[in-house]
Amino acid sequence: MIRLAAVGDLHFGDDSAGTWAPHLAHLSEAADALLLAGDLTRVGRADEAAVLAAELIDVQVPVVAVLGNHDYHSDEAKAVVELLDGAGVVVLEGDSTVLSVRGETVGIAGTKGFGGGFPGNHATAFGEPELKAFVEYSAALGNGLRDALLALDTDWKIALMHYAPVKDTVQGERSEIFPFLGSYFLAEAVDAGGADLVVHGHAHHGTEKGVTPGGVHVRNVAQPILRRSYAVYCLGESPDG
Amino acid sequence: MTDDPVEEPPQYVAAHVRDWLADDERLASLDIRVRIMGRKVFLSGTVATDARRGIVTDVVAVHLPDHEIHNEIVVVDYPEASPSEVETLT
DSSP, X not given: OEEEEEEBOOOBOTTOTTSSGGGGTTHHHHOSEEEEESOOBXXXXXXXXXXXXXXXXXXOSOEEEEOOGGGGTTSOHHHHHHHHHHTTEEEOSSEEEEEEETTEEEEEEEEXXXXXBOTTSOOOSOXXXXXXXXXXXXXXXXXXXXXXXXXXXXXXXXXXXXXXXXXXXXXXXXXXXXXXXXXXXXXXXXXXXXXXXXXXXXXXXXXXXXXXXXXXXXXXXXXXHXXXXXXXXXXXXXXXX | OXXXXXXXXXXXXXXXXXXXXXXXXXXXXXXXXXXXXXXXXXXXXXXXXXXHHHHHHHHHHHHOTTSEEEEOOXXXXXXXXXXXXXXXXX
């Protein structure tokens, strides 16, 4: 059995020091790893990432993250990644990492993902170059995720992303903004690449639980939905049965 | 036509308020609900700190000094997950 803690949309700012670490005191007893589903910062500044990195420095389990749209806002994403890396956080974008948990291997593939919408109401790469670029960027991130998942040969596969892969977990948001909340390219990548669980954020007013068309569990862990410091998901049989 | 946003239909004023709250780097908030009723602005949603809640009022007051601001935003602090909230996926 593996236990994964997950949360997204922390939106750390320079005023966030000390707000989260107290709530992580029992994390290593509850989970084998912590997944961060993007929007780690308020506007993607390096000083905000430094505050979060300091908050995570004492965490005793592996921490794996993707960035979100907010983390790109100030064009300091490279510095954000470096600061998190310095705190031991593995930041994924179109690649993966493998953890070993009590003899089982857990592969985590990640991407920020992007928008475009869900089948029937999705954007198509047609017309103006700007719209083509929007859709092609989203498709490329989906393809990167698919390839990263396919390359994993592990007991468990987890897909970590910021944007939503399915409409299920954005329900609660206004339907007019669904195309800005996620893309079916991500679900298609998960179903083609194989995964046991998808974790994402971004849709603060969405719904925690959903499923891909291929039957993979999807969990929206945006903190305003969880209303707690993190969620914990267990995969596999407990040693106690 | 006028450049004064106060003279605009309330729907546009509400859109501007949402943009101001997103553009202000101290907030970068994309999901605060804004309602305009005459010269009253009602703001609701959640933020992480008392300071950010105050900044929301400040930002709107700078742009709409003639409006009465009702800040109904809640400051949230999320507790640590309890063992009973663990979900086993099958």
